[in-house]
Protein backbone atom coordinates (compact mmCIF):
# COMPACT_ATOMS: atom_id res chain seq x y z
CA UNK A 103 0.00 0.00 0.00
CA UNK A 104 2.76 2.52 1.00
CA UNK A 105 4.72 1.43 -2.03
CA UNK A 106 1.93 2.10 -4.51
CA UNK A 107 2.12 4.86 -7.12
CA UNK A 108 -1.36 5.97 -6.10
CA UNK A 109 -0.37 6.44 -2.46
CA UNK A 110 2.81 8.29 -3.39
CA UNK A 111 0.92 10.59 -5.78
CA UNK A 112 -1.68 11.44 -3.13
CA UNK A 113 0.98 12.16 -0.50
CA UNK A 114 3.00 14.24 -2.95
CA UNK A 115 -0.06 16.23 -3.94
CA UNK A 116 -1.11 16.84 -0.32
CA UNK A 117 2.37 18.00 0.70
CA UNK A 118 2.53 20.43 -2.24
CA UNK A 119 -1.04 21.49 -1.62
CA UNK A 120 -0.40 22.14 2.12
CA UNK A 121 2.63 24.30 1.38
CA UNK A 122 0.79 26.21 -1.31
CA UNK A 123 -2.32 26.71 0.82
CA UNK A 124 -0.33 27.78 3.90
CA UNK A 125 1.78 30.17 1.80
CA UNK A 126 -1.26 31.72 0.15
CA UNK A 127 -3.07 32.16 3.45
CA UNK A 128 -0.05 33.74 5.15
CA UNK A 129 0.33 36.12 2.21
CA UNK A 130 -3.35 37.11 2.31
CA UNK A 131 -3.26 37.49 6.09
CA UNK A 132 -0.32 39.89 6.04
CA UNK A 133 -1.75 41.82 3.08
CA UNK A 134 -5.03 42.23 4.92
CA UNK A 135 -3.24 43.34 8.10
CA UNK A 136 -1.18 45.89 6.12
CA UNK A 137 -4.25 47.22 4.40
CA UNK A 138 -6.28 47.71 7.57
CA UNK A 139 -3.34 49.37 9.38
CA UNK A 140 -2.87 51.66 6.36
CA UNK A 141 -6.55 52.68 6.54
CA UNK A 142 -6.21 53.38 10.27
CA UNK A 143 -3.03 55.40 9.60
CA UNK A 144 -4.79 57.51 6.97
CA UNK A 145 -7.68 58.17 9.32
CA UNK A 146 -5.57 59.31 12.28
CA UNK A 147 -3.31 61.39 10.01
CA UNK A 148 -6.37 63.22 8.69
CA UNK A 149 -7.49 63.90 12.23
CA UNK A 150 -4.11 65.34 13.28
CA UNK A 151 -3.85 67.47 10.14
CA UNK A 152 -7.38 68.82 10.56
CA UNK A 153 -6.62 69.81 14.16
CA UNK A 154 -3.29 71.38 13.24
CA UNK A 155 -4.87 73.32 10.35
CA UNK A 156 -7.67 74.52 12.60
CA UNK A 157 -5.14 75.75 15.15
CA UNK A 158 -3.11 77.48 12.44
CA UNK A 159 -6.25 79.37 11.33
CA UNK A 160 -7.04 80.35 14.93
CA UNK A 161 -3.45 81.50 15.47
CA UNK A 162 -3.70 83.73 12.43
CA UNK A 163 -6.76 85.34 14.06
CA UNK A 164 -4.90 85.63 17.37
CA UNK A 165 -7.29 83.24 19.08
CA UNK A 166 -5.08 80.19 19.47
CA UNK A 167 -5.08 79.98 23.24
CA UNK A 168 -8.81 80.51 23.70
CA UNK A 169 -9.50 77.98 20.95
CA UNK A 170 -7.25 75.42 22.69
CA UNK A 171 -9.13 75.98 25.93
CA UNK A 172 -12.52 75.43 24.23
CA UNK A 173 -11.57 72.70 21.78
CA UNK A 174 -12.50 69.76 23.99
CA UNK A 175 -15.85 71.19 25.01
CA UNK A 176 -16.71 71.90 21.36
CA UNK A 177 -15.93 68.37 20.17
CA UNK A 178 -18.86 66.16 19.09
CA UNK A 179 -19.29 62.79 17.39
CA UNK A 180 -17.26 59.71 18.21
CA UNK A 181 -14.53 61.79 19.86
CA UNK A 182 -17.09 62.96 22.45
CA UNK A 183 -18.15 59.46 23.57
CA UNK A 184 -16.42 57.93 26.59
CA UNK A 185 -13.76 55.37 25.55
CA UNK A 186 -15.19 55.25 22.02
CA UNK A 187 -11.87 54.09 20.61
CA UNK A 188 -11.34 57.42 18.81
CA UNK A 189 -9.02 59.83 20.66
CA UNK A 190 -6.89 62.92 20.26
CA UNK A 191 -4.75 64.98 22.56
CA UNK A 192 -2.44 68.00 22.28
CA UNK A 193 0.83 68.21 24.22
CA UNK A 194 2.59 71.48 24.96
CA UNK A 195 6.31 72.07 24.41
CA UNK A 196 7.01 71.47 28.09
CA UNK A 197 5.43 68.03 27.88
CA UNK A 198 2.02 68.62 29.43
CA UNK A 199 -1.22 67.39 27.96
CA UNK A 200 -3.15 70.59 27.35
CA UNK A 201 -6.12 69.27 25.37
CA UNK A 202 -7.79 65.82 25.37
CA UNK A 203 -10.77 64.61 23.39
CA UNK A 204 -13.87 64.12 25.58
CA UNK A 205 -13.58 60.39 24.93
CA UNK A 206 -10.39 60.55 27.04
CA UNK A 207 -11.52 63.21 29.50
CA UNK A 208 -14.68 61.32 30.47
CA UNK A 209 -12.61 58.23 31.33
CA UNK A 210 -9.83 60.36 32.84
CA UNK A 211 -7.33 58.67 30.56
CA UNK A 212 -4.54 59.84 28.26
CA UNK A 213 -2.66 58.61 25.24
CA UNK A 214 0.90 57.41 25.78
CA UNK A 215 3.35 60.30 25.29
CA UNK A 216 6.08 60.16 22.65
CA UNK A 217 9.06 62.38 21.88
CA UNK A 218 8.28 65.32 19.56
CA UNK A 219 8.69 64.69 15.84
CA UNK A 220 8.03 66.99 12.88
CA UNK A 221 7.18 64.03 10.67
CA UNK A 222 4.22 61.79 11.46
CA UNK A 223 5.24 59.13 14.01
CA UNK A 224 3.02 56.06 13.69
CA UNK A 225 2.94 53.33 16.29
CA UNK A 226 0.67 50.66 17.70
CA UNK A 227 0.18 51.18 21.43
CA UNK A 228 -1.99 49.98 24.28
CA UNK A 229 -4.52 52.68 25.10
CA UNK A 230 -7.11 53.22 27.83
CA UNK A 231 -8.85 50.01 28.96
CA UNK A 232 -5.97 47.92 27.54
CA UNK A 233 -7.32 48.38 23.97
CA UNK A 234 -4.77 48.27 21.14
CA UNK A 235 -4.60 51.61 19.30
CA UNK A 236 -3.03 52.89 16.11
CA UNK A 237 -1.61 56.28 17.04
CA UNK A 238 0.07 59.11 15.13
CA UNK A 239 1.99 61.99 16.72
CA UNK A 240 3.24 65.08 14.94
CA UNK A 241 4.78 68.30 16.25
CA UNK A 242 4.02 71.73 14.70
CA UNK A 243 5.52 75.14 15.46
CA UNK A 244 3.16 77.77 16.89
CA UNK A 245 3.75 81.22 18.40
CA UNK A 246 3.25 79.81 21.87
CA UNK A 247 5.81 77.14 21.24
CA UNK A 248 5.84 73.61 19.77
CA UNK A 249 2.57 71.71 19.99
CA UNK A 250 2.43 67.94 19.50
CA UNK A 251 -0.89 66.67 18.12
CA UNK A 252 -1.76 63.01 18.71
CA UNK A 253 -4.70 61.04 17.32
CA UNK A 254 -5.49 57.36 17.83
CA UNK A 255 -8.04 54.82 16.59
CA UNK A 256 -8.86 51.50 18.19
CA UNK A 257 -7.47 48.45 16.39
CA UNK A 258 -9.93 46.17 18.15
CA UNK A 259 -12.13 45.72 15.07
CA UNK A 260 -9.13 45.25 12.82
CA UNK A 261 -7.80 42.56 15.12
CA UNK A 262 -11.20 40.91 15.28
CA UNK A 263 -11.40 40.90 11.48
CA UNK A 264 -7.93 39.35 11.21
CA UNK A 265 -8.67 36.75 13.84
CA UNK A 266 -11.92 35.72 12.18
CA UNK A 267 -10.07 35.48 8.86
CA UNK A 268 -7.52 33.20 10.57
CA UNK A 269 -10.26 31.09 12.13
CA UNK A 270 -12.09 30.68 8.85
CA UNK A 271 -8.88 29.61 7.12
CA UNK A 272 -8.06 27.12 9.89
CA UNK A 273 -11.56 25.71 9.67
CA UNK A 274 -11.50 25.49 5.87
CA UNK A 275 -8.04 23.93 5.61
CA UNK A 276 -8.81 20.40 6.90
CA UNK A 277 -12.01 20.27 4.84
CA UNK A 278 -10.26 21.31 1.63
CA UNK A 279 -7.33 19.03 2.51
CA UNK A 280 -9.60 16.00 2.87
CA UNK A 281 -11.72 16.80 -0.21
CA UNK A 282 -8.62 17.32 -2.38
CA UNK A 283 -6.99 14.17 -0.96
CA UNK A 284 -10.06 12.10 -1.82
CA UNK A 285 -10.29 13.79 -5.23
CA UNK A 286 -6.69 13.00 -6.10
CA UNK A 287 -7.08 9.46 -4.76
CA UNK A 288 -10.10 8.86 -6.99
CA UNK A 289 -8.51 10.55 -10.00
CA UNK A 290 -5.23 8.64 -9.78
CA UNK A 291 -7.21 5.45 -9.28
CA UNK A 292 -9.04 6.26 -12.50
CA UNK A 293 -5.82 7.14 -14.34
CA UNK A 294 -4.05 4.00 -13.14
CA UNK A 295 -6.91 1.72 -14.09
CA UNK A 296 -5.45 1.14 -17.53
CA UNK A 297 -2.21 0.04 -15.89
CA UNK A 298 -4.19 -2.51 -13.91
CA UNK A 299 -5.96 -3.77 -17.03
CA UNK A 300 -2.60 -3.90 -18.77
CA UNK A 301 -0.94 -5.94 -16.05
CA UNK A 302 -3.97 -8.25 -15.87
CA UNK A 303 -3.61 -8.91 -19.60
CA UNK A 304 0.12 -9.49 -19.26
CA UNK A 305 -0.57 -11.86 -16.38
CA UNK A 306 -2.82 -13.99 -18.58
CA UNK A 307 -0.06 -14.80 -21.03
CA UNK A 308 1.70 -18.09 -20.45
CA UNK A 309 3.75 -20.42 -22.64
CA UNK A 310 0.41 -21.85 -23.89
CA UNK A 311 -0.89 -18.62 -25.47
CA UNK A 312 2.31 -16.90 -26.55
CA UNK A 313 0.64 -15.96 -29.82
CA UNK A 314 -1.64 -13.46 -28.07
CA UNK A 315 -0.70 -9.80 -28.12
CA UNK A 316 -1.50 -6.74 -26.01
CA UNK A 317 -3.79 -4.26 -27.80
CA UNK A 318 -1.52 -1.34 -28.70
CA UNK A 319 -4.00 0.92 -30.42
CA UNK A 320 -6.30 1.59 -27.48
CA UNK A 321 -3.48 1.84 -24.94
CA UNK A 322 -2.78 5.21 -23.27
CA UNK A 323 0.22 7.08 -24.68
CA UNK A 324 2.37 6.31 -21.63
CA UNK A 325 1.71 2.58 -21.92
CA UNK A 326 2.07 2.29 -25.68
CA UNK A 327 5.88 1.88 -25.69
CA UNK A 328 5.55 -0.70 -22.92
CA UNK A 329 2.91 -2.61 -24.90
CA UNK A 330 5.08 -2.44 -28.03
CA UNK A 331 8.20 -3.74 -26.29
CA UNK A 332 6.17 -6.38 -24.52
CA UNK A 333 4.71 -7.55 -27.83
CA UNK A 334 8.15 -7.57 -29.44
CA UNK A 335 9.42 -9.64 -26.54
CA UNK A 336 6.45 -11.99 -26.88
CA UNK A 337 7.21 -12.34 -30.58
CA UNK A 338 10.81 -13.29 -29.87
CA UNK A 339 9.76 -15.68 -27.12
CA UNK A 340 7.19 -17.30 -29.36
CA UNK A 341 9.72 -17.71 -32.12
CA UNK A 342 12.36 -19.17 -29.85
CA UNK A 343 9.79 -21.49 -28.24
CA UNK A 344 8.65 -22.81 -31.57
CA UNK A 345 12.27 -23.16 -32.74
CA UNK A 346 13.04 -25.21 -29.64
CA UNK A 347 9.98 -27.38 -30.26
CA UNK A 348 10.88 -27.81 -33.90
CA UNK A 349 14.47 -28.65 -32.98
CA UNK A 350 13.35 -31.26 -30.50
CA UNK A 351 11.01 -32.93 -32.95
CA UNK A 352 13.58 -32.79 -35.79
CA UNK A 353 16.26 -34.22 -33.50
CA UNK A 354 14.05 -37.09 -32.41
CA UNK A 355 13.04 -37.73 -35.99
CA UNK A 356 16.68 -37.74 -37.11
CA UNK A 357 17.69 -40.16 -34.36
CA UNK A 358 14.79 -42.49 -35.12
CA UNK A 359 16.21 -43.52 -38.48
CA UNK A 360 19.54 -44.95 -37.22
CA UNK A 361 17.73 -46.46 -34.23
CA UNK A 362 15.35 -48.37 -36.49
CA UNK A 363 18.25 -49.42 -38.71
CA UNK A 364 20.03 -50.89 -35.66
CA UNK A 365 16.80 -52.54 -34.52
CA UNK A 366 16.19 -54.18 -37.87
CA UNK A 367 19.80 -55.42 -38.08
CA UNK A 368 19.41 -56.97 -34.65
CA UNK A 369 16.03 -58.54 -35.56
CA UNK A 370 17.25 -59.96 -38.86
CA UNK A 371 20.55 -61.21 -37.43
CA UNK A 372 18.91 -62.90 -34.47
CA UNK A 373 16.03 -64.41 -36.48
CA UNK A 374 18.07 -67.58 -37.05
CA UNK A 375 21.49 -69.10 -36.34
CA UNK A 376 24.26 -67.65 -38.50
CA UNK A 377 27.92 -67.98 -39.32
CA UNK A 378 30.49 -66.00 -37.29
CA UNK A 379 31.26 -63.91 -40.37
CA UNK A 380 27.56 -62.84 -40.64
CA UNK A 381 27.53 -61.76 -37.01
CA UNK A 382 30.74 -59.79 -37.56
CA UNK A 383 29.23 -58.11 -40.61
CA UNK A 384 26.05 -57.18 -38.70
CA UNK A 385 27.97 -55.81 -35.73
CA UNK A 386 30.12 -53.72 -38.08
CA UNK A 387 27.04 -52.23 -39.72
CA UNK A 388 25.51 -51.56 -36.32
CA UNK A 389 28.80 -49.95 -35.27
CA UNK A 390 28.72 -47.64 -38.32
CA UNK A 391 25.17 -46.62 -37.56
CA UNK A 392 26.06 -46.00 -33.92
CA UNK A 393 28.94 -43.78 -35.10
CA UNK A 394 26.50 -41.79 -37.18
CA UNK A 395 24.19 -41.45 -34.19
CA UNK A 396 27.09 -40.29 -32.04
CA UNK A 397 27.89 -37.67 -34.64
CA UNK A 398 24.30 -36.41 -34.65
CA UNK A 399 24.12 -36.41 -30.86
CA UNK A 400 27.41 -34.51 -30.60
CA UNK A 401 26.16 -31.89 -33.00
CA UNK A 402 22.86 -31.57 -31.16
CA UNK A 403 24.88 -31.09 -27.99
CA UNK A 404 27.01 -28.37 -29.58
CA UNK A 405 23.92 -26.58 -30.85
CA UNK A 406 22.12 -26.73 -27.55
CA UNK A 407 25.20 -25.51 -25.72
CA UNK A 408 25.52 -22.63 -28.16
CA UNK A 409 21.80 -21.85 -27.65
CA UNK A 410 22.11 -21.76 -23.88
CA UNK A 411 25.41 -19.92 -24.19
CA UNK A 412 27.19 -22.53 -22.08
CA UNK A 413 29.67 -23.11 -24.89
CA UNK A 414 32.26 -20.41 -24.32
CA UNK A 415 34.86 -19.41 -26.87
CA UNK A 416 38.45 -18.67 -25.91
CA UNK A 417 39.72 -15.95 -28.26
CA UNK A 418 43.38 -16.33 -29.24
CA UNK A 419 45.49 -15.02 -32.13
CA UNK A 420 46.00 -17.66 -34.79
CA UNK A 421 46.87 -18.15 -38.40
CA UNK A 422 44.05 -19.14 -40.75
CA UNK A 423 46.58 -21.11 -42.83
CA UNK A 424 47.56 -23.23 -39.80
CA UNK A 425 43.92 -23.97 -39.12
CA UNK A 426 43.32 -24.99 -42.73
CA UNK A 427 46.35 -27.27 -42.68
CA UNK A 428 45.04 -29.00 -39.53
CA UNK A 429 41.63 -29.40 -41.14
CA UNK A 430 43.08 -30.87 -44.33
CA UNK A 431 45.14 -33.37 -42.37
CA UNK A 432 42.00 -34.54 -40.63
CA UNK A 433 39.98 -34.77 -43.82
CA UNK A 434 42.59 -36.08 -46.22
CA UNK A 435 41.49 -39.76 -46.02
CA UNK A 436 37.97 -39.04 -47.27
CA UNK A 437 39.32 -36.84 -50.09
CA UNK A 438 41.70 -39.57 -51.15
CA UNK A 439 38.83 -42.06 -51.00
CA UNK A 440 36.83 -40.04 -53.46
CA UNK A 441 39.81 -39.03 -55.55
CA UNK A 442 39.17 -35.34 -54.85
CA UNK A 443 42.20 -33.08 -55.10
CA UNK A 444 42.44 -30.23 -52.60
CA UNK A 445 44.60 -27.16 -53.19
CA UNK A 446 45.41 -24.58 -50.51
CA UNK A 447 46.53 -21.09 -51.65
CA UNK A 448 47.15 -17.72 -50.05
CA UNK A 449 49.26 -16.06 -47.37
CA UNK A 450 49.29 -16.36 -43.59
CA UNK A 451 46.44 -14.32 -42.12
CA UNK A 452 46.25 -13.81 -38.39
CA UNK A 453 42.80 -13.45 -36.83
CA UNK A 454 41.52 -13.45 -33.29
CA UNK A 455 39.19 -16.35 -32.65
CA UNK A 456 38.47 -19.65 -30.97
CA UNK A 457 40.72 -22.37 -32.38
CA UNK A 458 38.30 -25.25 -31.82
CA UNK A 459 35.34 -23.25 -33.13
CA UNK A 460 37.05 -22.19 -36.36
CA UNK A 461 38.41 -25.72 -36.90
CA UNK A 462 34.81 -26.97 -36.64
CA UNK A 463 33.68 -24.34 -39.16
CA UNK A 464 36.25 -25.18 -41.83
CA UNK A 465 36.03 -28.95 -41.24
CA UNK A 466 32.30 -28.77 -41.98
CA UNK A 467 32.71 -26.67 -45.10
CA UNK A 468 35.59 -28.69 -46.58
CA UNK A 469 33.85 -31.96 -45.63
CA UNK A 470 30.78 -30.81 -47.59
CA UNK A 471 32.99 -29.77 -50.52
CA UNK A 472 34.26 -33.35 -50.69
CA UNK A 473 30.97 -35.08 -49.85
CA UNK A 474 28.95 -33.22 -52.48
CA UNK A 475 31.73 -33.28 -55.08
CA UNK A 476 31.93 -35.55 -58.08
CA UNK A 477 34.56 -38.33 -58.02
CA UNK A 478 37.94 -36.98 -59.09
CA UNK A 479 36.66 -33.46 -58.49
CA UNK A 480 38.60 -30.49 -57.18
CA UNK A 481 38.47 -28.27 -54.12
CA UNK A 482 40.31 -24.92 -54.17
CA UNK A 483 40.89 -23.11 -50.92
CA UNK A 484 42.01 -19.46 -51.01
CA UNK A 485 43.00 -17.49 -47.96
CA UNK A 486 43.29 -13.70 -48.16
CA UNK A 487 43.16 -10.52 -46.15
CA UNK A 488 41.19 -7.43 -47.08
CA UNK A 489 40.30 -4.25 -45.18
CA UNK A 490 40.40 -5.72 -41.69
CA UNK A 491 38.86 -9.02 -42.68
CA UNK A 492 40.39 -12.43 -43.16
CA UNK A 493 38.55 -14.52 -45.75
CA UNK A 494 38.60 -18.18 -46.71
CA UNK A 495 37.05 -19.19 -50.03
CA UNK A 496 36.25 -22.91 -50.49
CA UNK A 497 35.35 -23.70 -54.07
CA UNK A 498 34.27 -27.17 -55.23
CA UNK A 499 33.30 -28.79 -58.49
CA UNK A 500 30.35 -30.68 -57.04
CA UNK A 501 26.64 -31.13 -57.58
CA UNK A 502 25.78 -27.56 -56.59
CA UNK A 503 22.77 -26.24 -54.70
CA UNK A 504 19.55 -25.22 -56.47
CA UNK A 505 18.77 -21.50 -56.38
CA UNK A 506 16.36 -20.66 -53.59
CA UNK A 507 17.86 -23.27 -51.32
CA UNK A 508 21.17 -21.55 -50.65
CA UNK A 509 19.70 -19.80 -47.59
CA UNK A 510 17.83 -22.84 -46.28
CA UNK A 511 20.95 -25.01 -46.07
CA UNK A 512 21.93 -23.04 -42.95
CA UNK A 513 18.72 -24.14 -41.18
CA UNK A 514 18.94 -26.92 -38.66
CA UNK A 515 18.37 -30.40 -40.10
CA UNK A 516 17.85 -28.98 -43.59
CA UNK A 517 19.29 -31.09 -46.42
CA UNK A 518 18.79 -30.55 -50.11
CA UNK A 519 16.71 -33.45 -51.44
CA UNK A 520 19.38 -34.43 -53.99
CA UNK A 521 21.85 -35.01 -51.15
CA UNK A 522 19.63 -37.30 -49.16
CA UNK A 523 20.00 -40.33 -51.32
CA UNK A 524 23.68 -39.77 -52.06
CA UNK A 525 25.33 -39.10 -48.73
CA UNK A 526 24.80 -39.52 -45.06
CA UNK A 527 24.47 -36.41 -42.95
CA UNK A 528 22.39 -34.71 -40.34
CA UNK A 529 21.82 -31.29 -41.89
CA UNK A 530 23.28 -29.70 -38.75
CA UNK A 531 26.80 -28.85 -39.97
CA UNK A 532 26.10 -25.52 -41.67
CA UNK A 533 23.81 -24.27 -38.91
CA UNK A 534 26.72 -24.79 -36.50
CA UNK A 535 29.05 -23.07 -38.99
CA UNK A 536 26.87 -19.99 -39.19
CA UNK A 537 26.40 -19.69 -35.42
CA UNK A 538 30.13 -19.95 -34.74
CA UNK A 539 31.09 -17.51 -37.49
CA UNK A 540 28.50 -14.97 -36.34
CA UNK A 541 29.72 -15.28 -32.76
CA UNK A 542 33.11 -14.23 -34.15
CA UNK A 543 31.50 -11.13 -35.69
CA UNK A 544 31.92 -12.62 -39.15
CA UNK A 545 29.62 -13.96 -41.90
CA UNK A 546 29.29 -16.84 -44.37
CA UNK A 547 28.29 -16.40 -47.99
CA UNK A 548 27.45 -19.07 -50.55
CA UNK A 549 27.27 -19.04 -54.33
CA UNK A 550 26.34 -22.10 -56.30
CA UNK A 551 25.44 -23.43 -59.68
CA UNK A 552 23.73 -26.80 -60.02
CA UNK A 553 26.00 -29.34 -61.71
CA UNK A 554 28.99 -27.02 -61.68
CA UNK A 555 29.95 -26.42 -58.11
CA UNK A 556 29.58 -24.37 -54.96
CA UNK A 557 31.68 -21.64 -53.37
CA UNK A 558 31.54 -20.90 -49.66
CA UNK A 559 33.24 -17.74 -48.36
CA UNK A 560 33.84 -17.20 -44.67
CA UNK A 561 34.76 -13.70 -43.45
CA UNK A 562 36.35 -13.33 -40.02
CA UNK A 563 37.30 -9.91 -38.62
CA UNK A 564 41.03 -9.69 -37.92
CA UNK A 565 40.57 -8.11 -34.55
CA UNK A 566 37.19 -8.48 -32.96
CA UNK A 567 36.07 -8.89 -29.38
CA UNK A 568 33.48 -11.56 -30.05
CA UNK A 569 30.31 -12.47 -28.23
CA UNK A 570 30.09 -15.33 -25.80
CA UNK A 571 33.79 -15.21 -24.95
CA UNK A 572 35.17 -17.15 -22.00
CA UNK A 573 36.97 -14.99 -19.43
CA UNK A 574 40.64 -15.91 -19.49
Ligand SMILES: Nc1ncnc2c1ncn2[C@@H]1O[C@H](COP(=O)(O)OP(=O)(O)O)[C@@H](O)[C@H]1O
Pocket residue numbers: 466470471474475498500501502503511512516517518519521526527528529530531532533556
Ligand atom coordinates in the same frame (compact mmCIF):
# COMPACT_ATOMS: atom_id res chain seq x y z
N1 LIG B 1 29.45 -27.93 -51.09
C1 LIG B 1 28.18 -28.28 -51.24
N2 LIG B 1 27.71 -28.65 -52.43
C2 LIG B 1 26.40 -28.99 -52.57
N3 LIG B 1 25.50 -29.02 -51.59
C3 LIG B 1 25.92 -28.68 -50.36
C4 LIG B 1 27.27 -28.29 -50.13
N4 LIG B 1 27.38 -27.97 -48.82
C5 LIG B 1 26.16 -28.16 -48.28
N5 LIG B 1 25.28 -28.59 -49.19
C6 LIG B 1 23.85 -28.88 -48.96
O1 LIG B 1 23.48 -28.29 -47.74
C7 LIG B 1 22.92 -29.28 -46.89
C8 LIG B 1 23.25 -28.94 -45.46
O2 LIG B 1 24.61 -29.12 -45.19
P1 LIG B 1 25.08 -29.52 -43.76
O3 LIG B 1 24.40 -28.59 -42.82
O4 LIG B 1 26.54 -29.59 -43.73
O5 LIG B 1 24.44 -30.93 -43.51
P2 LIG B 1 24.90 -32.37 -43.98
O6 LIG B 1 26.21 -32.23 -44.67
O7 LIG B 1 24.98 -33.17 -42.76
O8 LIG B 1 23.83 -32.81 -44.91
C9 LIG B 1 23.49 -30.57 -47.36
O9 LIG B 1 22.64 -31.63 -47.05
C10 LIG B 1 23.60 -30.36 -48.85
O10 LIG B 1 22.36 -30.64 -49.44
Ligand SMILES: [Mg+2]
Pocket residue numbers: 466469470527531532
Ligand atom coordinates in the same frame (compact mmCIF):
# COMPACT_ATOMS: atom_id res chain seq x y z
MG1 LIG C 1 27.85 -31.27 -43.66
